[in-house]
Amino acid sequence: MTALRVGIAGCGMIAGGPVRGDRPILGNHAQACRDLGLVLAAAADPDAARREKFARYWSPESSWADALEMIRAAQLDLLIVATPPETHEAICLAAVAAGIRGILCEKPFTGHAPSAERVRAACEEAAIPLVVNFSRRWDESHQELRRALGAGELGEPRLVTGCYTGTLRGNGSHLVDTVRMLCPGDWTLEWTSQLRGDDGPVALAMRAGAAQALLAPVGDAEYFVFELDVSCTRGRARLFNNGNEIHLERPQSSVEFPGYRYLQRSASLPEGTLPRSFTRALDELCRAVAERRVASVPPIELIQSLALIDAVMARAQQREETIS
Numbered sequence: 001m002t003a004l005r006v007g008i009a010g011c012g013m014i015a016g017g018p019v020r021g022d023r024p025i026l027g028n029h030a031q032a033c034r035d036l037g038l039v040l041a042a043a044a045d046p047d048a049a050r051r052e053k054f055a056r057y058w059s060p061e062s063s064w065a066d067a068l069e070m071i072r073a074a075q076l077d078l079l080i081v082a083t084p085p086e087t088h089e090a091i092c093l094a095a096v097a098a099g100i101r102g103i104l105c106e107k108p109f110t111g112h113a114p115s116a117e118r119v120r121a122a123c124e125e126a127a128i129p130l131v132v133n134f135s136r137r138w139d140e141s142h143q144e145l146r147r148a149l150g151a152g153e154l155g156e157p158r159l160v161t162g163c164y165t166g167t168l169r170g171n172g173s174h175l176v177d178t179v180r181m182l183c184p185g186d187w188t189l190e191w192t193s194q195l196r197g198d199d200g201p202v203a204l205a206m207r208a209g210a211a212q213a214l215l216a217p218v219g220d221a222e223y224f225v226f227e228l229d230v231s232c233t234r235g236r237a238r239l240f241n242n243g244n245e246i247h248l249e250r251p252q253s254s255v256e257f258p259g260y261r262y263l264q265r266s267a268s269l270p271e272g273t274l275p276r277s278f279t280r281a282l283d284e285l286c287r288a289v290a291e292r293r294v295a296s297v298p299p300i301e302l303i304q305s306l307a308l309i310d311a312v313m314a315r316a317q318q319r320e321e322t323i324s
């Protein structure tokens, strides 16, 4: 079988560009192409220095300053969209118009639910599989945790707490989507902090049935953090180290305090699996193309996370207006 030809729009960090120091980050799209034996046919970036560094490292067949020109001319089977979110809609729609066979779009998809829905609908209309790389969705340990929680192994979810650095539509979008992935339900917004503008660090509270989630940014942090605790009626899951360490805790009777049951670690899921999620996401796209089906995480599911984030932003701005 002929290997699929892949084009990557954007030659930055997540594409695999050696943009910080001289080596790519662990887990990136160019490496995923290599892992799966796909042809890296083309890469595009208007930034000449980035484009050239990427080309030197990964040797695509051709490099382009203009992603839309690459899409029209490079005879691609698959497109990976690894550009800033505000460019995702135009690039995805151009790929659909050019007759691409499959698209992998980086998180946060287009960033907003209405534009993401336009891309989803265009792909559906043209029967083009679309994979959105909210990485935790494709990570084996997160998938195992989802299975365990879904099977009720820790009881019923009651309280989810999480913290993140950066903005809600950036790093925080992973957090909102991960809550929805691990604890599926009809999450409705109950409270937000204030914010001016369309993105930034925002705290929020939301509820789905008896489960409550409190997610908050760490302001002015001189470090990166992304952590989540899922407290259930019979135990707790704790996600540390950007989700690369996941512990399951269950209650144990206390020797020192008879009658009390405290949480103790009972299992750890495989660590450091997140970098492989890039390959798993691309592999899913290849399978969906071969089998002519929708991706196993349907884009509509991710659009619902974006709709929740849009609602957070709308409410956070209203608070600002009321107070000022």
Ligand SMILES: NC(=O)c1ccc[n+]([C@@H]2O[C@H](COP(=O)([O-])OP(=O)(O)OC[C@H]3O[C@@H](n4cnc5c(N)ncnc54)[C@H](O)[C@@H]3O)[C@@H](O)[C@H]2O)c1
Pocket (backbone or CB within 6 Å): 009, 010, 011, 012, 013, 014, 015, 019, 044, 045, 046, 047, 050, 066, 067, 081, 082, 083, 084, 085, 087, 106, 107, 108, 133, 134, 135, 170
């Ligand atoms: N899945 C994850 O865990 C994860 C992590 C980080 C970033 N991301 C996402 O990946 C995407 C890229 O992030 P990054 O960190 O690689 O950013 P980056 O700034 O390192 O790279 C983006 C590149 O896109 C280029 N670019 C801008 N407009 C373009 C266009 N129209 N056509 C082609 N290239 C264009 C820029 O010049 C830049 O080199 C974003 O959507 C981001 O949210 C995902």
